[in-house]
């Protein structure tokens with residue numbers, strides 16, 4: 001209920017930056033907001049020692065979470081399959097904003113509050129027609145009323161704050177179709193969990209990367225990469241600052257260590273992932289898309305080095321109601337987060 005209320009506030013233009021504190025005592029709010037607006041690796045002073053302890057305790061609860069925890073939250077029936085534009089996706093947005101704010105990421109969206117950016121980057125999506133093609137549910141945009149959707153972005157500032165590496169995953173999925181829930185545990189709660197886990201690890205390690213690392217969660221990927229495409233058409237920071245985009249999609253299933261990459265050749269982003277996979281003892285060759293794709297292409301079309309990391313067996317149960325947490329291989333999920341963590345170090349340090 002809290003997240004839904006918060007999401008509605010956000011859609012009303014109040015901005016994402018206010019969300020995580022709406023349930024806190026007023027005396028905490030000002031100092032907690034100023035804390036989150038600062039570089040996250042240091043727990044800066046607060047008016048009173050006991051309050052400072054409260055901030056640390058609040059952040060610790062978020063920092064201890066893992067990709068597996070995130071997958072179990074996002075793939076639960078409470079989130080209704082997270083179709084873009086639905087209440088279920090709004091709840092997922094609320095969860096992601098809480099996690100990003102909870103570890104002190106700096107909002108990098110375009111919706112503003114009090115003149116400052118929040119975490120959300122808003123755009124619109126069309127109505128869609130859903131149908132099952134070759135056993136997989138797919139959605140195709142139609143003419144008709146448009147409704148709002150949100151990408152979400154939060155940063156860990158680097159020494160050279162101007163240069164940016166994006167690590168990203170789409171957080172939407174297919175929702176409910178003909179009475180059946182499509183949980184999207186692998187597609188793509190797994191990728192979202194990896195991105196969050198990597199940001200938590202960077203914060204826990206009190207690491208100040210050379211380049212700024214931005215965690216981005218795209219909406220409406222399942223409608224044809226609409227969220228990432230909206231971002232490159234109307235970015236919340238100049239695309240010229242973007243050095244590489246490391247996207248993760250459906251990374252949690254199949255034999256441990258078997259991954260693949262989609263990219264237009266071995267560009268800087270793809271090379272970082274391939275090298276990271278080798279370091280982690282995994283295999284991640286460039287593979288054919290066979291007519292499928294993911295959000296990295298929105299950036300590739302703009303000439304930005306971009307890659308998507310996937311599990312080699314990503315098509316297994318993909319876009320079916322069986323894509324639940326039971327499909328996942330926890331070791332594979334852990335390894336995917338490890339590869340992304342190492343790839344960030346290669347690309348951002």
Ligand SMILES: [Zn+2]
Nearest residue numbers: 173187222319
């Ligand atoms: Zn999908």
